Amino acid sequence: MARCTLACIPIMLAACGGGGGGSNLPVLFPTPAPTSTPPPAPAPAPVASAQEKCTAFAGASLAGASLKDAKLLAATADSAEYCKVTGTLHGTLNFEVHLPTAWNNKLLYSGGGGWDGSINITPISPSGSTAGYVLVASDGGRQGDALDASVFLNNSTAQADFGYLSIHSVNEVTKEIVRQRYGSDAAFSYFEGCSNGGREALIQATRFPNDFDGIVVRAPAYSFTELFQAFVANGKALAAPGGQLSDAKASLIGNTVTAQCDALDGIADGIVSNQAACTFDPAVLRCTAGDAETCLTDQQIATAKTIYSELKRADSTSVYPGWGPGGENLGWPLWVTGSAIGGTGLQFMFGSGLVKYWVTGEPAFNVLGFDPELYSPGLRLAATTLDATPDLRSFFGQGGKMILAHGTNDWAISYKGSIKYFNDVATAVGGASTRDASMEFFLQPGVQHCSGGVGPDTVDLVDAVVKWREGGAKPSAQSIVAKKLDPATKAATLARPLCRYPTFPKYKGSGDVNSADSYSCQGS
Template identity: 40%
Template sequence: MQCHAGLPFSRFTLTVLAAGALLGCGGSDDHGDNGAGNASATAEQACAALAGKTLAGATVSTAATVAASATAPLYCKVNATIAPQLNLELRLPQQWNGKLYYGGGGGYNGAIPDLSGPNLNALTQGYATVNSDSGHQGNVLSADFALNDTYAANLFGSLSVPTVLSSAREMVQAAYGKQPDRAYFEGCSNGGREALMAAQRNPNLFDGIIARAPAYNWVGFMGQFNRTAKALAAPGGGFSPAKVATLAAAVRNACDAGDGIVDGVVANPQACSFDPAVLRCAGGADTGNACLSDAQLAAVSSWTATASWAGGAYTNAGWALTGNEDDPGAWATWVSGTPNVQFALQYLFQDTTVKNYLARDRTQDSLAYTWDSNLNAVYALAALNDATNADLRPFKNSNAKLILWHGGNDAALSHKATTAYYQAATAAVGGQAAMDAFARYYIAPGVNHCAGGPGADDTDLLAALDNWVSNNAAPATLTARKVVAGATQLTRPLCQYPQYPRYTGPANNAAAAALASNYTCTAP
């Protein structure tokens, strides 16, 4: 479900391949052939070794070197297809570090993610990287592939990652003469769901996983998208930019100082007890931009309150009010569609889900559809796409590591939902000490969905994960940066949940306020 500009619009007879991917990889000490091989092969040699080959079911269509640029090193770009329709792209660097990085997709996938963001970071660090389209071609906002193609629906749901990894490992073996020493997965949004799906269903697949803003609770959050869209579409429920600004400013005024500094970011949300009812217009009617009508307050309530369906079988934790709802990548983009809810990404995602998974009728008006009216369809959607199993003991027992991350101003997916999963997993594995042995969770204040927003959104989680896996150096507080046009604007501590960064530096000092060293991770 990733859409970033942060939102690029990017997918079993293959049972044998999927099963094979579980062997000799992941968190065990066996990483296949760890001999010297030809790990020093150049990108050109790697391309030559793969051109025209079929390996582990993947038929290479192109293999060509890509010249170094100002941002990316020289590498071999390999495109291949696992018949009939699962497309992948493998990038083999000139100087390989011996490890494999799998980057997740976004939204309903449908295209191979480009070489940017975390994918670029991994390649620059010397990883061989792989991405896929998850088994279909299409718009990231469209689930049309799932209506009549159960094979594509299963690939999207859970099968594409183990299938592609099996082929990628063999392709790396052919290119460099040895299997990767380590294999890591990183994804945000739907890629975060793919990450947790792998940890839950294929616990031996990866040595380490980074799940950022995971869309793990597909039935739950899509259902809440549907509920909130109905509230916003109700007479008088829509929000103008001025109304969104009124809501955001009120939250900031009430809660910004709770983290030790008034800087436009509410970094201590646990201390924020703002009640939107204080903004109610006189009599509940819409009397201007300085207040919210009863219909608008109902929309806010739908968004923030926990949602539940099928007698409580499916739930979703609501969103927290952050004070940054007026950021361009927040409410207007994801929730309100200001002024027309049918332009909001949450509306578009629930609409295509209703049409193609639940009603199975593309003429269905999603705003007239009752989310749990067809329980069999809900169960089927959950079986395909939900990654809600909190029992991570098999993953823990494989000696693999997990980093969870979520932006504090994420209007697409609620960090409260990720917190709920983390808490459930902690209980399932036996308590905090057991969880700390293999997992970390971070919330980045003021950061939008996957990236962007006023907060510090840039942290090298891959380096932290690799150091943990390879050197047993468990990450604690990390450092996050906000980078604009290549220049670092500010740094902040990225604190382990439930801590938050509290300003402890000199008062009224803008230069000091921009430095992570003047903040202390503090329990709420």
């Protein structure tokens, strides 16, 4: 008999007659019991379109903010498709967020200017490196003229928002918006700001060091209370009998500085690049035979010296380092003398706002009679809200990278103030080597406030800080070139290497004077 497997056992038992006696053969493969047909798999949920994802924000409440509007804007020659979201916090702090449909997993927050009051979301960097970023900007917690400080009178909310809180508050809301839109946080977050935006950048780095991975700081008004005291001092000098300076006098001074210092960088090209070697004394222009447009009276020399000199307190401690010479013909009519805007310079306007609405609390106060010594408690209190410190230890400790840049012909905020801040950072963090591992500083020869002037004012520092934070390449090792662009064609008319302080672009002695290749970064 053939060997039987276990499968044969039921068949054999049935053949032995142990069943009911019928003649039917056993069934080798019984028919399975009928079963129900399984239900079809559910259809996948429809994927929301970019339009639907955008409009979902309109009218929503998120992270304590009220989102007012959300619109998907089509791609243009200048930008890709993005969703524009606007919102507000506690009714007075307005913000705007641009959510690109094609996101690069990065965020860039742009700082404000003046006393804020409007939303300027377009970053300063002009080279297109911000394509794909979530872009954010806010108005500092107030709406209106950037010269008007009246909202701060006895208004602690407005003071706190403008002073230190608005950027951080909006950034927290933006994080939630980003999570809702993309399902994840930004891999890297960056900040760029100039002037008051530069102050905001340093406020973020010192008060909220974990908010941003990399920060670009341009011409920062980091010490509002000290800078604005210098503004008032300059205004007093101009208002003194005989102290006024006409446009012709400003041009006389600016042309004299250029003639004296231009060639100190190896080439007479209209740009003073070796600023450290430029020592100008306005007394060389003293009138010898009565007042004339070709000379300065003693009172006018005194005014110029006040502007250039360090401002000190009664006890001889320093308040503000003063301004360096150069570019007076372009900068003074707007910022110092005010001839370009009706006769009062922007310096004195800003200084008056601080005195009237923040320090004295008296809107009718005669600012020309302001004595900082009498109001030192109020100035110190204002500084606790407005001023940024040089202590960047926490920001550096979490891997943050910072680029500081300042134009040498800036008549709003002195580049000497940025030099002082850079040096103070070294003291605060334990030495220059610790500072330099996470921060680099660049002077921009011939550049006025944030942009403009005779020097190359166009340079993409956002791209530079991104490469440093994400790839480890220091800006000074990236061979960054600054350019001057033709306003109409946007073509570069001249270029210079961006030189790490304290070096400057020095002409090599041959080659095209408008080409960056003809210059190298050298010390004085």
